[in-house]
Amino acid sequence: MTTECERDILEIGGTLSLETAAEPDLPTGGAPPRKPPEPEGCLMIVVTGATGHLGNNLVRKLTERGERVRCLVLPGESLRPLAGLEVDVARGDVRNLDDLLRAFEGADVVYHLASVISITPGRTDLLYQVNVGGTLNALEACRRCGVSRLVYTSSVHALVEPPRGTVIDESTPLDPGRIPFTYGKTKAMATQAVLQAAGGGLGTVVLCPTGIIGPYDFVPSEMGRLITAFVRGRVRVYLDGGYDFVDVRDVAAGHIAAAERGRSGEMYLLSGEQMTVRELLAVLSEVTGVPAPRARVPAWLADAAAPVSSFLGRVFRLEPLFTTDSLAYLRSNSAASHARATRELGYRPRPLRETIADTVEWFRQTGAFRRVPKRRAEVAAVNGG
Numbered sequence: 001m002t003t004e005c006e007r008d009i010l011e012i013g014g015t016l017s018l019e020t021a022a023e024p025d026l027p028t029g030g031a032p033p034r035k036p037p038e039p040e041g042c043l044m045i046v047v048t049g050a051t052g053h054l055g056n057n058l059v060r061k062l063t064e065r066g067e068r069v070r071c072l073v074l075p076g077e078s079l080r081p082l083a084g085l086e087v088d089v090a091r092g093d094v095r096n097l098d099d100l101l102r103a104f105e106g107a108d109v110v111y112h113l114a115s116v117i118s119i120t121p122g123r124t125d126l127l128y129q130v131n132v133g134g135t136l137n138a139l140e141a142c143r144r145c146g147v148s149r150l151v152y153t154s155s156v157h158a159l160v161e162p163p164r165g166t167v168i169d170e171s172t173p174l175d176p177g178r179i180p181f182t183y184g185k186t187k188a189m190a191t192q193a194v195l196q197a198a199g200g201g202l203g204t205v206v207l208c209p210t211g212i213i214g215p216y217d218f219v220p221s222e223m224g225r226l227i228t229a230f231v232r233g234r235v236r237v238y239l240d241g242g243y244d245f246v247d248v249r250d251v252a253a254g255h256i257a258a259a260e261r262g263r264s265g266e267m268y269l270l271s272g273e274q275m276t277v278r279e280l281l282a283v284l285s286e287v288t289g290v291p292a293p294r295a296r297v298p299a300w301l302a303d304a305a306a307p308v309s310s311f312l313g314r315v316f317r318l319e320p321l322f323t324t325d326s327l328a329y330l331r332s333n334s335a336a337s338h339a340r341a342t343r344e345l346g347y348r349p350r351p352l353r354e355t356i357a358d359t360v361e362w363f364r365q366t367g368a369f370r371r372v373p374k375r376r377a378e379v380a381a382v383n384g385g
Contacts, residue, residue, distance in 0.1 A: 033071075033082045033089055046107045048072040048094055048138065049114030053221050054153065054212060056081035058111060058252040063087065065256075072103045072114065081218045094134030100141035109149045109259050112138045112194075117183060124182050131186035132193075139197045139204075150204045151259050152194040156244075156269065157184035158208060161333055168336040170267050191267070198265030205262035207255060209270040210336050214248030214355055215362035227359060230284050231369050237295040238277050244334040245280075246272030247355040250347070257345035268345060271336035273352040280356075287357045 045062060049055040050071030062069050063085050070088040073079065079089060092099025094114045104110060116123070116130045135152065142150050160173040174195075176188040191206050198204040217224035223245075229235050254270045262268060275283075281292040341347035363369060 033079055033085055033087050042066075042068050043108040044068050044070065044106050045109045045111070046070045046072060046090075046104055047111045047113060048103075048134075049112075049153075050087075051077055051079065051081045051218075052113060053214075053217050053219065053224075054209075054248055054251055055113045056218070057214065057216050057248045058113070058255055059085060059087060060216065061249075061252050061256060070103060070107070072100075078218075081216065094137055095129055097137045097140060100137050101144060104141045104145040104147055107145060107147050109151070110138065110142055110147050111151045111153070111255055111259070113153045115153070115187070127182050127186045131183075132189050135190035136193060139193060139202075142202055143197075143200075146201070148201065148203060149259055150194065150197075150202060151255055151262070152191070152204065152206050153255070154191040154194075154206050154208045154267070155184065155187045156208045156210045156271070156334070156336055157181070158187035158191045164333045164335075166333065166335075168271075168333065169269060170340055174267075195265055195267065203264035205258045205264065206267040207251075207258055207270055208267060208336075209251045209254075210244035210246050210272060210334065212248045212251055213245050213352075213359060215359050216248070217359065217362070220363075220368075224359070224363070227284065227356075228363055228368050230281065231288050231290055231360070231363070233290060235281070235293055237293050237297050238281055239297050240277065242274060242276035242279070242334065243332075244271050244274045244336050245352055245355070246270060246349050247352075250349040254341060254345060254347045257341075257347060261345055263344070268341040268347075269336050269338050270341055270347060270349075271338045272349040272355075274334060275352060283353050283356050284360070287353075287360050 045067050047055055047059055047062070047069060050059050051073055055071075059069055059071060059082060068088075069086075070090055071082060072090050072092055072094070073082075074093060075091045082089070090099075090103040092103050094100060094112075112135060114130065114134060116127050118127060138150070138152075141147075156168060157179070158174060159168060160175050160178045162168060162172060174188055174191060176185045176192070179185045179188055191208075194204050194206050211223070212221070213223040220228065226235070250272070251270050254268070258268060278292075278296075284290070285292040338347055338349065
């Protein structure tokens, strides 16, 4: 699942530029991003990772409020998720400090969402370059450009997992050395840097979402792919386990509240509702009318097959059905409390069934269920963000 923003980076390098022209891959009838008016006295807000699942939902909420928004987008990356929104588009890469200096010029608030979310082995260098190096660049660019507020999207996986029966909250240790998986380790390192950077004119707030799910999932995310595969009747079996899921729109709203009311140098968990894989499939069945699979993959078989699944994914350039990391997330302690975010930010996530129904409807309206390419059957597994 995705937390935070968004899939592996495919487009690298290039020169930053501002643009508002149409993109050739916009959906039929969709308008390209529109350059917004520039009213005096209005804050300039920059969003990195703006075309990702969380990113485009955040941009939508900001533009609905009439904010001036500049979106950092990788060179060559599609603008389809931003179609019709009144935003500036800055082309650049978070690994290039000069790109960020140009993108952050004149900014008052920066939402740093850009990251690589990967549970597939063999991407260690990219995870460190983007998640750690890119965040350090964002902090440096904020300092040089006089940005007053940085909101950083971390992950619940940045925290050391406590034993079952212990609730995860903001007091849970943040120690990269005790986190076994590269994704979580890189997010922990970046989170430490952001928290330590608070002060000297720059206010920083860190947000840790759990498993993000919801509409406007253009790529789509791991959860989006599971939903579309389920509706197409391609989910034949499921794995034991569960996770805490949260609506992407509520996470986006939490980001805005954190920019306005979050305490500098503090972290907030944005969790939602815990649900097992079996319960999730049952809700999908209720919403769609598609029967849920009854066959369960035994734990020993899943453990044995995970390395093979990862290997075949690398060989054939496909997302693996599941990996050792994803199995660990399914079995992990995902009992996360959002009490601090509720108390200080007014954060109140909606029921997960509502989220699932809205997500299914969004995919239906985009025609995702009509496009049925020939491919392998799916295993119902979810991956933490």
